Amino acid sequence: MRVPIRLEPLTVEAFQPFGDVIEVTGAPDKIINQGLCGRFHDRATFDFSDGRAGLSLFKAEPRALPLTLEMVERHPDGSQAFIPMSEHAFVVVVAPDQNGTPGRPLAFRTKIGQAVNYHRGTWHGVLAPLHEPGLFAVIDRIGSGSNLEEHWFHAPFVIEA
Numbered sequence: 001m002r003v004p005i006r007l008e009p010l011t012v013e014a015f016q017p018f019g020d021v022i023e024v025t026g027a028p029d030k031i032i033n034q035g036l037c038g039r040f041h042d043r044a045t046f047d048f049s050d051g052r053a054g055l056s057l058f059k060a061e062p063r064a065l066p067l068t069l070e071m072v073e074r075h076p077d078g079s080q081a082f083i084p085m086s087e088h089a090f091v092v093v094v095a096p097d098q099n100g101t102p103g104r105p106l107a108f109r110t111k112i113g114q115a116v117n118y119h120r121g122t123w124h125g126v127l128a129p130l131h132e133p134g135l136f137a138v139i140d141r142i143g144s145g146s147n148l149e150e151h152w153f154h155a156p157f158v159i160e161a
């Protein structure tokens with residue numbers, strides 16, 4: 001028996017307990033470059049313990065819906081941001097922490113132009129593009145240790161459109 005989870009639109013409000021939604025909304029915080037560019041300033045909270053921020057590129061295989069969710073993971077020592085490098089939606093899965101194990105996951109479909117930053121220690125699904133090229137810039141912790149905790153569900157969930 002796979003428990004269904006319905007994909008919801010990604011919003012700042014719904015995602016707030018888990019991380020930041022990075023997107024161009026409203027007026028820029030600052031107009032720069034002789035008026036030719038709007039700066040939407042400081043839109044994500046990075047948090048790294050005894051390491052440093054690093055920028056990597058991920059090229060991930062696209063996933064098809066319905067998507068089986070067997071596990072979530074978290075990074076106790078740092079936040080992790082995923083910035084799509086193509087104009088395609090991707091699936092974002094998070095779960096509340098309940099005394100060290102994840103509760104019922106939530107699944108979101110991003111809109112084009114949205115990126116996410118998981119706060120340090122947030123349970124999340126691994127990167128799940130929905131289309132080629134599956135190319136993302138990732139800002140996360142570079143440092144010692146694995147910085148990775150996985151939780152495999154006894155009964156997988158199924159993420160549905």
Ligand SMILES: NC(=O)N[C@@H](O)C(=O)O
Pocket residue numbers: 073080124125126127
């Ligand atoms: N393992 C790894 O670098 N990627 C995961 O953290 C992920 O969230 O996709």
Ligand code: NI
Pocket residue numbers: 073075080124126
């Ligand atoms: Ni991760």
